[in-house]
Amino acid sequence: MKMFIKTPLAVAALSSVLMLAGCVGSAPMNNAQTGSMLGAVLGGVAGNQLGDGQGKTAMTILGTALGSYLGSQWGAQLDSRDQQYLGQSVYSGRPASWQNPTTGNQYNVTPGQVYRANVNNQSTVCRPVNIVGTIDGRSQNIQTQACQDSRGQWQLNR
Numbered sequence: 105m106k107m108f109i110k111t112p113l114a115v116a117a118l119s120s121v122l123m124l125a126g127c128v129g130s131a132p133m134n135n136a137q138t139g140s141m142l143g144a145v146l147g148g149v150a151g152n153q154l155g156d157g158q159g160k161t162a163m164t165i166l167g168t169a170l171g172s173y174l175g176s177q178w179g180a181q182l183d184s185r186d187q188q189y190l191g192q193s194v195y196s197g198r199p200a201s202w203q204n205p206t207t208g209n210q211y212n213v214t215p216g217q218v219y220r221a222n223v224n225n226q227s228t229v230c231r232p233v234n235i236v237g238t239i240d241g242r243s244q245n246i247q248t249q250a251c252q253d254s255r256g257q258w259q260l261n262r
Contacts, residue, residue: 140176147171186211194233194250194258210238223251233260
C-alpha cells in the first residue's frame with residue numbers, strides 16, 4: 105500500500121504532536137514558541153481547507169510550515185508588556201501607542217467599533233483591531249479582530 109497517511113488532518117496532528125513533544129520537561133514556552141505552535145495549527149487547517157484532491161496534503165504541510173514560521177516571527181516581537189498594552193487598548197476601545205524599552209519596537213494599536221459575530225457557533229461581541237508595528241526599522245501592518253470569550257475576556261484571533 106503506497107499511501108501511508110490517509111488524511112491531511114493526520115499530518116497536521118502529527119506535526120503538532122512532534123512540536124509539543126519538544127516542549128516536555130523544558131522551561132516555560134516563550135512568545136515565539138507559542139506563536140509557532142498556534143501558527144502551525146492554524147496554517148495546517150487553512151492549508152487543508154485550501155487544498156484540493158491530491159494537492160490537499162501538500163497544502164496542509166505547506167500551511168503548517170508557513171504558519172509556524174509566521175507565528176514564531178509575530179510571537180517573538182511581543183513580550184508581556186506589549187501584550188498588556190495591546191490588551192488594554194482592545195478592552196478600552198481606545199487607540200494606544202508605545203515603544204518597548206527592551207526591543208526598541210514601536211506599536212500603534214487602533215481598535216474599531218464593536219459588532220456582534222458568530223464565533224464557534226456562539227454569538228459574541230467582536231471588534232476589528234489594526235496593529236502597526238515598527239520592528240527593526242520596518243513597518244508591519246496587521247489587521248485582525250478580537251472577540252470576547254465566554255468569560256467576557258477579549259481574545260485576539262490571529
